[in-house]
Amino acid sequence: MPEAAELPTRREEGWRYSAVERLQGEALDDWRTIDIAAGETFRDTLVIRDADDPQPTRLHRWRVTIGEGATCELFAVLAAAEYARLEVEVTLHKGAHFEFGGITVGGRDTVREFVTRTIHAEPEATSNQTVRAVHWGHGTGNFLGNIDVVRHAQKTDAAQDFKGLLLEKGASVNAVPQLEIFADDVKCAHGASVGQLDETARFYMAARGVSPELARRLMVQAFLGDALVALDDDETRETLMQIALDKVDKAL
Numbered sequence: 001m002p003e004a005a006e007l008p009t010r011r012e013e014g015w016r017y018s019a020v021e022r023l024q025g026e027a028l029d030d031w032r033t034i035d036i037a038a039g040e041t042f043r044d045t046l047v048i049r050d051a052d053d054p055q056p057t058r059l060h061r062w063r064v065t066i067g068e069g070a071t072c073e074l075f076a077v078l079a080a081a082e083y084a085r086l087e088v089e090v091t092l093h094k095g096a097h098f099e100f101g102g103i104t105v106g107g108r109d110t111v112r113e114f115v116t117r118t119i120h121a122e123p124e125a126t127s128n129q130t131v132r133a134v135h136w137g138h139g140t141g142n143f144l145g146n147i148d149v150v151r152h153a154q155k156t157d158a159a160q161d162f163k164g165l166l167l168e169k170g171a172s173v174n175a176v177p178q179l180e181i182f183a184d185d186v187k188c189a190h191g192a193s194v195g196q197l198d199e200t201a202r203f204y205m206a207a208r209g210v211s212p213e214l215a216r217r218l219m220v221q222a223f224l225g226d227a228l229v230a231l232d233d234d235e236t237r238e239t240l241m242q243i244a245l246d247k248v249d250k251a252l
Helices: 199-207 211-228 233-252
Strands: 034-036 041-048 059-066 072-079 083-091 097-106 111-120 126-135 140-149 157-167 170-181 186-195
Touching: 034 041, 034 072, 034 170, 041 186, 041 233, 059 097, 072 083, 072 111, 072 233, 083 097, 097 111, 097 140, 097 211, 097 233, 111 157, 126 140, 126 170, 126 211, 140 157, 140 186, 157 170, 157 211, 170 186, 199 211, 211 233
Parallel strands: 034 059, 041 072, 059 083, 072 097, 083 111, 097 126, 111 140, 126 157, 140 170, 157 186
Antiparallel strands: none
């Protein structure tokens, strides 16, 4: 069968807004497996930035299993590549916790996206996902997040929060949060919003002598910071934020 026939299409939910035409030649079955033992804590970051070797497509697919009472924290910044995608499938066991903070930034005709599937397979597990997207030009930022709660996973507490910021006309962001809940004693929430910079806040800052460039940067920084609140390593948090802000500074 020709390789092109094996590529996903936008008819598939997980690829609805993707740049599937840029996947030609990519190893779609190359998954990274992360198994976290009961009671353990695991943290990792993914950064795609201009300083990396230039590649038109950067595809990362991770499968994560979080053991009983264990914690997994993942943070990512997608700030380079014509098409950048991080896909995460997570299975939580009893009392486990999953934390995800993601940032996409970009302009031109780039597409950068997070796709997550969080499976609450046992009771009393918690998950929290916070994603922020800032785009301009004809750039696109996507978040497709699916939360599955199986029938016996009572006392589940799961949340997703996505916000997109459009700095120029022509840019777009897409959010598809989905919940599939079969248990009845759960707490699940999701939210998604898209907007532009607050002109009232910009006027307020300008009236107090803040330059337009600095005002914009401070507002973008505050917006993106939500995705990294749960990261308690100050040095890593500042590094990730700087990578995202540097991308915005170069573009505008």
